[in-house]
Amino acid sequence: MSDRLFNWYRFASPQAFYPLAGRMIPWFWALAALFGIAGLYVGFLVAPTDAQQGEGYRIIFLHVPASWMSMFIYLVMAFWAGLGLAFNFRLSGMMAQALAPTGAMFAFLSLWTGALWGKPMWGTWWVWDARLTSELILLFLYVGFIALQSAIDDPRRADKAGAILALVGVVNIPIIYFSVKWWNTLHQGSSVNLAKSSMATVMLWGMLLCALACWMYSIAVALMRVRRIMLEREKDTLWVREELAREAS
């Protein structure tokens, strides 16, 4: 094993990561709050009404960030899971496990806000449209991942089984993303286009700020959760005892 890889490995050890994560969490909370306030200010107070959709379009500032995060978190989770399967890092399984509930929450929020948007816009809460269906599948995948992991007692085995499921489910992500292109559906196509945005710049800004807020939020929550998982899984090691003793004092 080369020296560099070894260092990487040490850094990826829970023992080294735990205090680091603890120091990073407040910063991400601060960033999340900052972007969140800015995004909501722009989106709900500054942005003008949409010509076709009226005020209902403001759901976009919630719906799009939630949808993006649900997909993005899945990719990150699958990445960690695959890493764990390939190299047997202890940290990677914990990261995957920590990300899943937050991802599931955003998938649910994407569905919820989408449904609440669909009623006024399309006149129905739900259609079996490709994007909507694949987003629903994403939520199921998250739930399945969580359920599978919690059904297996041995954490090593749980990590591996979860990793396989996560990797199999990755095919769903491009389907969600490109479904509006591949099938002509009720759902809106992609309108964020850096070259020539079809949206008013203000709207775009609001959306991006909200998305950034969700991103920072996800990182903060995932770090919190991974720290909890580390304590739980490594409770018999020396470092957890020392860490807890240090925190108490």
Add this chain to the structure above:
Amino acid sequence: MIYWNSLADFLAMGKHGLYVWGSFIVMAALMILEPILLARSRKSLIARLKRQYRAEKLDNHHPPREDNP
């Protein structure tokens, strides 16, 4: 700068207040609830671990595992 004329207008959101605020409240609630629940479960976990360590110290078996990655 601010687009709205009155608070009532803001709350009504055209005809779509129910939908917009329904989305917003659920999203906000979940995003606030999640970290709170996490912090609480962390606290109870730490309390449980401390109890366990004290019990182990009392009957003095189960030496802590060295960290071996």
Add this chain to the structure above:
Amino acid sequence: MLTPILAVIVRDLRLALRRRSDIASVLFFFIIVVSLFPLGVGPEPAQLRKLAPGVLWVAALLATMLSLPRLFADDYRDGTLEQLALAPQPLGLIVLGKVIAHWLISGLPLTLLAPVLGIQFDLSGEALAILTVSLLIGTPALSGIGAIGAALTLGVRGSGVLVSLLILPLYIPVLIFGAGAVDATLTGTGAQAHLSLLAALALAGVFFSPWPSAAALRIALE
């Protein structure tokens, strides 16, 4: 490369013939689900015709899902799975054999039965043909995808619900395209597109799924 697949298929088929009631119970379940609905809904032909693709496909899906938990569980319990994992061939090929055998035991008979049951719903000849074709193409995907779920939940606490929870979302596209094909024929828009998507799903399901399944089985055996 073919011999181990063949050996597994032959073995599984022979076992299925030995306990014929397993095949029969899948079919029987299918028949019951499909037949009970017209009874419950009432006999107006127009309404029945509209229900038909959904009911038949949902029934096929449920019947397949029912037989999944046993796909690996028996071999796991009596130690045969260990021996299969220790065979010199890649475990994926062996799983492929089991998937094919599973389809021959459950998917194929369902497909053959479907047109007969479709008559109850007053479907036209063309719609019946498309229904059969869609099942013929779609059921292998069900077996393939199902294998992943069965393998992942092997030996896991309370695996029954987990299989459905893991597999069902992946079945939804198959259901949509399958029922969609028949629907499209009924409404006259042509089933071509649905069928080719279904074929793609089936190919992916059958030839890709054995590998993650094999990995999951090795984990279960640890």
Add this chain to the structure above:
Amino acid sequence: MLTPILAVIVRDLRLALRRRSDIASVLFFFIIVVSLFPLGVGPEPAQLRKLAPGVLWVAALLATMLSLPRLFADDYRDGTLEQLALAPQPLGLIVLGKVIAHWLISGLPLTLLAPVLGIQFDLSGEALAILTVSLLIGTPALSGIGAIGAALTLGVRGSGVLVSLLILPLYIPVLIFGAGAVDATLTGTGAQAHLSLLAALALAGVFFSPWPSAAALRIALE
């Protein structure tokens, strides 16, 4: 006389809690079957309301049938059934305990879930109440009658179909009176008659069926 029944119930409930997913899978199946149909059929409330009793009852019946094969099979395989047969109490009482436990694990949760799912079908409050009551009365009959089938499957080799064939005709009256009760409420003719017939079926099912089941089990053990 009550202690062995209680002991069996406690044991089976504990086992069910240990593999909680078994209960969950029955419920999950029920939810899926009930929810997929409105999706397949389309959202017109009048049509849905007409479908509701049939779909809910058929789903409950299928969900119960799903959990039946495992009623005795696990105990048979690991030798516990032998021990139960050698217990000093009459085997019938033990089977009665198992039937009650089975109902608590499958029938009762289904019943509790049904009104929630019924809302999807746009049922009125009164119809929902009758639906729940009919399930509450009817599902014990399903467990009781099913026990006979499950016991016979253990004994009679390779003819699971035959058993379902024997059980299903016995299930159909339950289905008819159960769905009929809700239907009658919807059309305003009153559910009284249906419900009392259902109650008679349930009593007979629960208290009579353990004895033939016990006999079938003894044959299976020979």
Add this chain to the structure above:
Amino acid sequence: MLETSDLECQRGDRRLFAGLGFRLDAGELLYLRGHNGSGKTSLLRMLCGLLPPAAGEIRWRGQPIGKLGEDYRRELCYLGHHNAIKEELTPLENLLTAAALADEPLDEDQALDALETLGLAGREDLACRYLSQGQKRRVALARLVNERRPLWLLDEPFVALDVAAVDLVAGLIGAHLQRGGLAVLTTHQPVEIAAGTVRELVLAREMTAC
């Protein structure tokens, strides 16, 4: 106390034994011997009443066991090839459940003691699925520690046990015989059991009874 006369066993179209008769009294041990497939398990299951004999009769305290029914079952304890334990439950739960179903009083302390006797201390709360083969057998055998019913029918109790556990179980059976119990036993291993009278019954093509 336990008598058989002219017992015949037919499985499929194969007659395993016929004309088998023996008599066992309080404090006596009967070894069933015979090669694999000679019908030992079948005979034990007949003695339990699970398998009706093709011919002949089994009597307990002078009465045919078919007539005694529950009264007979209340006096016997059978342990078969299968362990009859639930993999999902812990050893403690398994033991308590088995006692409850057999309608015998057993409190948790007794059960814990029994498990400890069989060397399962520290595994009381681990689901049986995780136990080793021998540990599973030990869980099944832990029933015997507090078992006071007079007739024990044990089908290869020593399988998968290590030497220490074999001695221990042999001791349990010896104590049972001392208390005036009866035991019928099959095993392919040579095991010493302290018993007043040891009878032996060899099931073979040419039957030899004692």
Add this chain to the structure above:
Amino acid sequence: MLETSDLECQRGDRRLFAGLGFRLDAGELLYLRGHNGSGKTSLLRMLCGLLPPAAGEIRWRGQPIGKLGEDYRRELCYLGHHNAIKEELTPLENLLTAAALADEPLDEDQALDALETLGLAGREDLACRYLSQGQKRRVALARLVNERRPLWLLDEPFVALDVAAVDLVAGLIGAHLQRGGLAVLTTHQPVEIAAGTVRELVLAREMTAC
């Protein structure tokens, strides 16, 4: 040929053994000994490659078995606690199927001979469900008659066998060793096996290797 170094086994939160190393060469027999639950089965499964060790390495002909993969599996024959036979199939079918799945040529005559060697003549066409416990084990062991792969890993092969069958299987293992094969064996029964070198490895709290 088969070497392990510094092997560690962890099940749940229990460390069964650590720092285990041994070396086995052609014609040698390794007895694994240890009380119930000491980790013999776990070790055998590690040697098969089914269970990844928590630490340490297993080498076959100098190469780590993880790397060899199929080439290693082609050289080993494992027999576990479970018989790996299908109750619905007959002994003959079971044997032929097992050979086909293990990618070994075996024709019907050879299979029949193997079954006859194990005393199953006359039962070739009876579904295994009807066989006695010992007969089922014999069906599983019949594989060994024509087995020519060099490494045999046998987990309590003698369980449920009668004396004649134990001798027979011991003879099969002896012949295998004579041919230059290797065998790793666990058993709680005292069995004589003719072997050039017999090693012994005791798994216990305090590990003793040879």
